[in-house]
Amino acid sequence: MVLKVKKSAEKKFRKGYPLIQEEDLFDFPKTRQWVEFCDHTGAYLATGYLGSQNKGVGWLISWSKEVIDESFFTNRFQIAKARRKSYYHDKTTTAFRIFNGEGDGLGGVTVDLYGEYALFSWYNETLYSHREMLLAAFIKAYPEILGIYEKVRFPASNVPESQHVQGQEAPEPLFIKENGIHYAVYLNEGLMTGIFLDQKEVRGRLATGLAQGKRVLNMFSYTGAFSVAAAMGGAVATTSVDLAKRSLAKTQEQFAANGIDPESQKVHVMDVFSYFAYAKKKGLLFDVIVLDPPSFARNKKQVFSVHKNYGELIKDSLPILAPGGMIIASTNAANLSRERFKKNIETAFKESGAKFTLLEEHHLPEDFGLSAAFPEGDYLKVYFYQVD
Ligand code: SAH
Numbered sequence: 064m065v066l067k068v069k070k071s072a073e074k075k076f077r078k079g080y081p082l083i084q085e086e087d088l089f090d091f092p093k094t095r096q097w098v099e100f101c102d103h104t105g106a107y108l109a110t111g112y113l114g115s116q117n118k119g120v121g122w123l124i125s126w127s128k129e130v131i132d133e134s135f136f137t138n139r140f141q142i143a144k145a146r147r148k149s150y151y152h153d154k155t156t157t158a159f160r161i162f163n164g165e166g167d168g169l170g171g172v173t174v175d176l177y178g179e180y181a182l183f184s185w186y187n188e189t190l191y192s193h194r195e196m197l198l199a200a201f202i203k204a205y206p207e208i209l210g211i212y213e214k215v216r217f218p219a220s221n222v223p224e225s226q227h228v229q230g231q232e233a234p235e236p237l238f239i240k241e242n243g244i245h246y247a248v249y250l251n252e253g254l255m256t257g258i259f260l261d262q263k264e265v266r267g268r269l270a271t272g273l274a275q276g277k278r279v280l281n282m283f284s285y286t287g288a289f290s291v292a293a294a295m296g297g298a299v300a301t302t303s304v305d306l307a308k309r310s311l312a313k314t315q316e317q318f319a320a321n322g323i324d325p326e327s328q329k330v331h332v333m334d335v336f337s338y339f340a341y342a343k344k345k346g347l348l349f350d351v352i353v354l355d356p357p358s359f360a361r362n363k364k365q366v367f368s369v370h371k372n373y374g375e376l377i378k379d380s381l382p383i384l385a386p387g388g389m390i391i392a393s394t395n396a397a398n399l400s401r402e403r404f405k406k407n408i409e410t411a412f413k414e415s416g417a418k419f420t421l422l423e424e425h426h427l428p429e430d431f432g433l434s435a436a437f438p439e440g441d442y443l444k445v446y447f448y449q450v451d
Contacts, residue, residue, distance in 0.1 A: 064092065065099045073102045076109055076123060079436035081165045083111065083121040091120065095192045097131040114171060114189030116217055118397070121189070122170030136169070136200035143167040143432070144204055150430055158239035158248070159430040160260055161205075166432040166440050172197065175260055177248055179209040180233045182256065186216050198228065209233075212250045225251050238320060242267050244295050245320040246288060247313075257286045257313060261443050262355070264428045265391065266292035268447075269351075273389075274298040277350035280342075280383070282335045282376070287314030287328075289353045289391075294323050302329040302349070304338045306362060334362065339379035348385040358396040369396045373404070374411035381415050381450065389422070390448045397442035404444050412450070423447035 068076060072087035085091075091113060100108045100123065110131060111123035129135060143162045144151075150159045161181070162174035171190040175182045181201070185191045198211065210230035215222050227250075236247035241263055248257040266288060269279070274293035281290045284303035287310070294301050303314050311332050315325035331338055335356075354376045360367045373394065380390055392408050412419040425445035427433065433440045 064094055064096055065101055066090075066092070067105070068100050068102065068108065070103050073108065076100065077102075079126065079434070081111075081123045081170050081434065081437055082119040083113070083123065085120050088120070095189045099128070112171075112189050114187035116171065116187035119170075122165060124169050133196050133200045133203075136197055137203040139168050140174075140201050140204035146432055147430055155243040156241050156263070158241060158246070158258065158260060159263070159428075160432075161430070163430070163432045164440075165437050166434050168434070174201070175256075177233070177250060177256065178237055178239050179207070180231075180237065180250060181205065181208050181211050182250055183211065183213040183228070184216050185213060188217055188219065191215065191217070191219075191222075214254050216254065225253055227251055236316070242270050242292075244270055244292060245317075246291070247286075247316050247320050255285075257317075258288050259285075259395075261395065261427055261431055262288070262393070262445075263430075264425050265289070265393065265445050268423070268425075269293040269298075270296040272296065274351060278302075278348065278385070279351045279353070280304070280349040281353045282338070282380075283354070283356045284310060284314060284330070286310065287317050287330065289355070290314065290328065291317045291321060291323070293351070294318065294328060295321055298351075300329070302331065304331045304333060304335055306332065306334050308332055334364070335376070336365075336379065339383065342383045343379075347383055349383055349388065350385050351389045351391065352380045352384055353391045353393070354380065355391075355393040358394065358399075369394045369404075370399055370407075373407050374414075377408055377411035378415050381417055384450055386451065388450055390450060391445065392448065393443075393445040395443050397439070399444075401444050405446060408446060408448070412448070418451040420449045420451075421446060422449055 068087050099110050102108050109123040110125040113121040158177045161176045164170050164173050171186045173184045211228040213228050215224050233250050235249055238245050246258045269292040275297035277298050278300045279293040279298045281303045284305045287303040290301040290303045311330050314330045318325040318328055358369050394404055427441050427443045
């Protein structure tokens with residue numbers, strides 16, 4: 064099938080921009096086939112597919128008139144593998160992203176390696192309909208993989224959101240390593256595994272000096288991965304706060320996996336705003352506070368959105384931050400710009416009369432490889448501030 068794109072979109076597509084938006088096309092035939100896109104003169108532009116997902120309505124995947132078949136995908140997986148050589152050589156890190164969607168030339172799917180197991184995340188139904196071919200192509204590039212799992216991240220009534228796909232099943236939990244620290248992961252429990260691999264650099268900083276001798280508070284702690292990295296990096300105390308009941312057992316499991324007595328570390332199952340009030344009343348002080356909320360959360364009492372409420376997290380942190388302490392401000396909200404996020408944080412500092420210095424800025428790590436034509440793929444924004 065050949066589809067004409069609007070004149071307004073020709074230039075960006077020619078330059079390699081991979082994401083197709085609704086306004087770029089005249090019509091959207093319901094097809095799962097590969098599509099050739101052409102310009103207003105009918106000349107070939109690129110090959111791709113239509114499939115709506117959390118962003119856009121399809122992806123361009125090739126800029127030459129090549130056949131899209133199993134070997135096309137094997138080649139993409141092999142190139143992605145070669146790009147991550149340094150990770151394979153590093154025996155202290157056994158979990159990382161091995162295929163990053165459009166960053167590796169195929170928008171709509173990502174693959175993460177967890178030890179000897181691979182986990183696919185599918186973002187649209189069209190690509191999912193080519194799943195058998197993609198899995199076969201993947202196995203050719205990764206014959207050493209013991210088993211494959213998948214997460215379905217688009218609305219689908221006929222497939223489970225998480226399942227084992229083929230090969231061996233992983234132990235539960237499966238212990239992976241990152242910078243030599245062990246983390247327990249579960250490859251088949253809902254959409255999340257117990258660790259967010261995109262934060263490996265920040266955990267790395269906590270593990271290798273930044274947390275040494277420090278009292279660390281980890282807000283929105285989930286399974287406590289930042290707390291474990293901090294404790295392994297010499298933190299004198301860690302406190303993890305998360306609303307979810309599961310977080311207590313999951314966090315204790317992470318500490319135990321590293322030979323740290325879970326009882327020696329604090330875990331509070333509660334709302335972060337209630338914890339801020341409690342800690343302030345008690346006169347508690349922390350040297351490092353990590354603020355890594357979900358983009359959006361609704362609980363019984365309130366709605367939290369990174370866009371609207373991040374400043375409140377900063378303001379509430381200040382009374383319990385020791386002089387000269389550090390705030391690690393993080394968000395994975397793709398629709399919030401770097402500048403805007405930074406401004407929200409710094410406005411909150413200014414409004415509180417705090418003196419602040421930006422020390423570090425982190426982006427997605429190398430394994431979350433980006434495409435130069437699609438810089439907005441870099442959704443992770445982390446800022447380290449020292450506050451006096
Ligand atoms: N920082 C974590 C990931 C956070 S995921 C890490 O790097 O591993 C978001 C977490 O925020 C979830 O575990 C969710 O339970 C928790 N959460 C959402 N709203 C909350 C609130 N108001 N108070 C405390 N925790 C909250």
